[in-house]
Amino acid sequence: MQSQLQIPIDKKIKAVYLFVVLHALQMGVGVVGLPRVVYEEAKQDSWVSVLIAGIALHIVIACIVFILNSYKNTDIHGILAQIFGQKISKVLSMVFIFYFYLMFISILLNYIEFVQVFIFPKLSTGFIASLLIFLVIYAVYGGVRAAVGSSIVFFFTTIWMVLLLIEPIFLMRAEYFLPVLDNSPQDIFSGALKTSYSILGFELIWVLYPFIQDKKNVAKYSHFAMLFTIILVMYVTVVAIGYFSPKHLEMKVWPLFTMFKIITLPIFERFDVISVALWLMVVIPNLILLGWMISYSCKRVTGLKQKHCLHVFMLIALIVATFVDKREYVNILTDYVGQAGIFFGLTLPFLLLPFAIYKRVKGNKS
Amino acid sequence: MKYHLLVICILLVMLVGCAEENIIEDLGIVTVYGFDKDEDTGHLLATTVLYQFDPDITNASQIINSEGDTLQGVKRNANKESGHKITNGQLRVILFGPSLSKEDGFIEHLDTLGRDAKLSDIVYIAVSDQPSDQVLASTNYEEAPNIGAYLHQLIETAVRNEEITSSTYHEYLRDYFQVGRDPVLPLLSVDSEKVTIKNIAALQDDKVVGDFTIEEGFYIRLMVDQFDSGLIELKLPIEPFEDHLEEYAEIEDPHIYAVIDKINSNTDITMESKNPPSFEVKIDIDGRVIELSRQLNLDDPETLDVLETQVTKQMEKELEEVINKAQEMNADVFGFGVKYNNNTRGEDLTKEQWREMFTDIEVETTIKINIERHGTVQ
Known part of the structure; x- marks a missing residue:
């Protein structure tokens, strides 16, 4: 495996797209249920948990960008290869790919569940999964630029949905936020950990880095992306706490969709149904970016053709999705991915940091 | 290869149309449910008011009385008495008669409103001082197409004119779960074949413990x-x-x-x-x-x-x-x-x-x- 990648200029992207791409991958199925998940831990101080998670996120992304800048034109697999040697690094890379693959499957299954609960209860999981997977394969064929391009299109077609929460905002009550900071720091901290599933996805930068044309801007735009994600997550959490009373919020599996339930427009009596359908446009970029990342990483590590990797992964995903369709399993899988994310997303950068510092120091001496 | 994929994608997208069809002429669209308790059997007695969008019939409104133990069960039993498929998606008002609202409480019958995604969160909850089937049988409902639509208008107008506090399912339930705050609901009553908002009922959880006049309700609204x-x-x-x-x-x-x-x-x-x-x-x-x-x-x-x-x-x-x-x-x-x-x-x-x-x-x-x-x- 070559460690320094030479990406042709026609495959490179501008750093400014990182803003949309990283944000698009972070936003997805997690934020729909996030208010409840955090609330179960940190109660009315959930917004503090999200704030802490946001600060942690910025530190992590700064760390990742520092490591990537130290190793110049390479991605996570190249870095692992330089640190641990070819053999061990391959195993580590495989684990990394498997983690992204689990994330892919959990997003797929979670979205399918939305559709089944809100719109078509009788539509089989396998059928919806095959629809989505075909779309993903089609987009990934287009390469990295198609994957990035599609997320930009879908970002602009869905971002207006933040305005939909205006109606719930009018029904918010200040009393649900009081008393402020009444929960123990442990509760607030575990709330921050629970936020992780909703803000995972920034790991994409590990793989996308060599494709970026103007590397000096990477830090700036990736921080912007994190800031934007945290602002949105905070917004949803705060509105949900104010809109539901305490026990009420803990009952709602997907508080965000429940908040859409009170919106009626003259042409759409029940906007929540439309919003679930629209959520496809939030989820599809997730799947496409992850699909590209998995298949590309597979090619890097095993040397197989990217297309073949993609086909195998998507076929297995389809089979898994067809058989794992109970809410219980989906929950377990989502929990595991969230926990794995704490290691792969938030801890791994700090483990690699000493090597990067060592490399910089050595580089300066010679 | 790309062309084939495109064809498959288009086909799959088109196939979604086959998922589940609901033809509006075949549906009986529920606008209001009224619930009482049968004192002898302990079952739930329900009055279902339906809309029908059939161009051939003149009286588009129907009232069905059925029995059951749950809201969904009542719906199924009402279906036995109607040639239309009864759907809950346009439900606007749920009315509880005194046998439930004063004695047993009704919170268990509201579960499905939160659980079933088909049901809206802006359904109004109301109680009545007469059995709900009597309330819903009243014949004067102004120009509204049926009693359900009338009740919805009646409550919504009063809410918009700031005469009563809004009591949608969401608002009722959040007060129900909130410690230190008790919900209020509009208390409906029939007066010479017409339903009116008579009072404002004060509840302890899901049981009516008394009522305020609309004038007293002004002060409640002033406080909250x-x-x-x-x-x-x-x-x-x-x-x-x-x-x-x-x-x-x-x-x-x-x-x-x-x-x-x-x-x-x-x-x-x-x-x-x-x-x-x-x-x-x-x-x-x-x-x-x-x-x-x-x-x-x-x-x-x-x-x-x-x-x-x-x-x-x-x-x-x-x-x-x-x-x-x-x-x-x-x-x-x-x-x-x-x-x-x-x-x-x-x-x-x-x-x-x-x-x-x-x-x-x-x-x-x-x-x-x-x-x-x-x-x-x-």
Whole structure:
């Protein structure tokens, strides 16, 4: 495996797209249920948990960008290869790919569940999964630029949905936020950990880095992306706490969709149904970016053709999705991915940091 | 290869149309459910009011009585009596008769509203003082297509005119779960074949424990919400005004009636002490005089001052009466308990604890009224 990648200029992207791409991958199925998940831990101080998670996120992304800048034109697999040697690094890379693959499957299954609960209860999981997977394969064929391009299109077609929460905002009550900071720091901290599933996805930068044309801007735009994600997550959490009373919020599996339930427009009596359908446009970029990342990483590590990797992964995903369709399993899988994310997303950068510092120091001496 | 994929994608997208079809002529669309309890069998007695969109029938509304134990079960049983597929998606009002609302409670019948994504969150919950089948059988429902649509209009108009507090499923349920605040619901009643909002029912959880008149409801709304354009009629004693009257006719009434509308209010409740719980309520009201039963020259600042003082006095008195009445019922519809809970750190209030404390709380009210205008008459 070559460690320094030479990406042709026609495959490179501008750093400014990182803003949309990283944000698009972070936003997805997690934020729909996030208010409840955090609330179960940190109660009315959930917004503090999200704030802490946001600060942690910025530190992590700064760390990742520092490591990537130290190793110049390479991605996570190249870095692992330089640190641990070819053999061990391959195993580590495989684990990394498997983690992204689990994330892919959990997003797929979670979205399918939305559709089944809100719109078509009788539509089989396998059928919806095959629809989505075909779309993903089609987009990934287009390469990295198609994957990035599609997320930009879908970002602009869905971002207006933040305005939909205006109606719930009018029904918010200040009393649900009081008393402020009444929960123990442990509760607030575990709330921050629970936020992780909703803000995972920034790991994409590990793989996308060599494709970026103007590397000096990477830090700036990736921080912007994190800031934007945290602002949105905070917004949803705060509105949900104010809109539901305490026990009420803990009952709602997907508080965000429940908040859409009170919106009626003259042409759409029940906007929540439309919003679930629209959520496809939030989820599809997730799947496409992850699909590209998995298949590309597979090619890097095993040397197989990217297309073949993609086909195998998507076929297995389809089979898994067809058989794992109970809410219980989906929950377990989502929990595991969230926990794995704490290691792969938030801890791994700090483990690699000493090597990067060592490399910089050595580089300066010679 | 790419072309083939595109064809497959288009095909798959088109196939979604085959998922589940609902033809509107074949549907019986429920607008209101009324629930009572059968005293003999213990089952739920339901009255289902349906819409039908069949161009051939003239009377598009239907009422079906059925039995069951759950809302969905009742729906299934109602389906046995109708050639249409009964769907809940357009449900607007759920009405509970006294057998449920006064004795057994009805919270278990609301579960499916939250669970079934087909049901909306803006369904109004209401209670009635007669069995709900009688209420729904009333024949005068103005120009509305059926009784369900009428009830929805009736409640929504009252909510929009700020006569009652909104009581949608979401709002009822969040008050139900909130410790230290009890919900209120509109109490419907049939009067000569027409349904009216008679009173405002105060609940302990899901049981009606008493009711307030619409006029008393004004003060409840004043405490829990903000008015943008409310209206209140006040009966004031005549004595303080005697020097200011400018009569053009002899009226033999020891009172003066004043109507204030376009009321804009702001309420601030603060907890004064914890043991015994005492609260201070400060209310600022802006409004205009729209009707007076006796002539007063309100351009004279002195007269206006007297009017404002008397209105304040009267309102404070009535507000205290409403609070006392709520304490007698032991239903904290104002949310004092929430204030108490928010001001005590590190301990969690339970509903039972607050029920014991609420009857003994002390409330001091200060109302500040500001009459901005008084119409086209001096």
